[in-house]
Amino acid sequence: MVEATHDVLVVGAGCAGMRAAIEAHDAGADVAVISKLHPTRSHSGAAEGGINAALGNAADDDPETHAFDTVKGSDYLGDQDSIEVFTREAPEDIIQLEHWGAFFSRREDGKLAQRPFGAAGSPRTIYAADITGHVLIQVLYEQLVKRDIRVYEEWFAWRLVENDGRCQGVICWDLMNGGVKLVAGKTVVLATGGAGRLYRATTNAYACTGDGMAMALRLGLPLKDMEFMQFHPTTLFPSGILLTEGCRGEGAYLINSEGERFMQRYAPNAMELASRDVVSRSEQTEIDQGRGVNGSVLLDMRHLGAEKIIERLPGSRELSLVFAGVDPIHDPVPVRPGAHYHMGGVATDTDGLTELTGLYAAGEVACVSVHGANRLGGNSLMETITFGRRAGRAAAEWAQSHTTIDVPASAVADAEREVRTLLDREEGERPWQIRDELGSTMLENFGVFRREHQMAKQIEIIDGLRERYGNVVVEDKGNVFNNDLTQAIELGYLLDLAACMLQAGIARKESRGAHSRPDDYPDRDDENFLKHSITRWNGDGPELSYEEVRMTRWTPQERKY
């Protein structure tokens, strides 16, 4: 039975999903949002440091400079048409957010303040102290409520429904009451966020399990650039909680066990504000060569002084106090690289349209591709807003010019059978064991540095884990908040995505952005690998091909830091 029918169904209620829903509503469509979490608990709320747009308030800046920085930061793998759209439209989107009530930090003259971030040619990161994501998520939720947009809250989207060559709905599991539900839509916008939970050490919340990517993959859609997982250089030891790049933007240093500001050996010009891939590799090298402290390096903010730390970085201070027992006013904080952001995702055009009619994607689930092989800090929140808006508009326009929805009754019956199979199994392995092994082996064998023998080993490990997953047992047989069931489903998603990442990683015989092969292919190889990897699911495994990078103005330059 179809639960409800809408013009536009947005799956995910983070910054990308809510921005898409608002835009689709304002374009005249009947919109609903499906989210496994309450919207304000979405992971976007954890974003700290800021959001990039070339306002030029702190120094000369313009969209072209922002575009060039993004292209260069992407190690030339970003699609330049997407990047130009992004940097051109970002400033207006910031003004819109400000008019909706986002209380960004300001300068003395009343203009929005902008701070320096890594690999940015100008201080262009707009911020609300170090709780920018929290502010954005509240503002967007207010706009959602103001428009009375329906939210299927705590509904777990599980499968996309394709019929007649179109995406026409989503099969969900109702977390609060139990039961399989089908919501139909003329168009669907995926905004389900990233997949950091593939790794044991990650800044990502428990909910970041790549569901949207895996749902699209299982429907036969292509994922793009899956090998590129960004490691953030400053995650707290041992929890993996992020300390924003804003700390280094405000002047914090990185030091090793000898008290040396080691970035001068790796990136003498940009120092701590080199791009994230460079800083993470430098830290990992220090740790691997014995100049770390307990598997970490140290982030030193003491010279900033108490006043600046308390005013500009209050959240980072609190996190350090609570989760590392260190007050950065008095002592350096132990940090290490942690999995942070997936540059890969569902391939889309600049309106968020995927290969399948009626299906759109925006935010971290998508690969549009603005970030290429390495994302610049502050560009992701902006991407969620600008491309969330564009996807919402495009989905609404398509829905309003098409009238029919036709979802086969068998879709629900198939889903119910699948849940029954999982719930009826009485013996087998518990999912958490497989999840733990996946997280720790991904970190070990497919982390900051990648080595041929480790990747080959990880492919075998994933094959083994996937086989074991076939016999996984869900102990909770109930209907109400059965997290045991949904976590088992999420694990299946993570395993599929890991297989895609490894296949693309071992085949990319070069070092570019977040994909670093120091032993066998230490250099970027534009002749053979200036191309996107494209992964489809073929029966029982991933299948790899390549696609040209869309280049408009900038040709690759030698790397200098």
Ligand SMILES: Cc1cc2nc3c(=O)[nH]c(=O)nc-3n(C[C@H](O)[C@H](O)[C@H](O)COP(=O)(O)OP(=O)(O)OC[C@H]3O[C@@H](n4cnc5c(N)ncnc54)[C@H](O)[C@@H]3O)c2cc1C
């Ligand atoms: C700690 C941290 C700090 C960051 N700081 C910054 C920063 O300062 N600047 C910046 O630019 N970027 C930052 N980033 C990156 C940025 O915050 C994220 O990439 C971005 O917020 C992702 O937004 P999203 O809307 O795509 O996904 P999310 O905010 O993760 O939202 C995903 C939504 O999808 C829903 N969902 C997922 N799966 C399902 C399912 N199966 N069924 C139903 N609903 C589902 C969830 O409930 C949620 O509502 C940071 C990331 C982290 C982890």
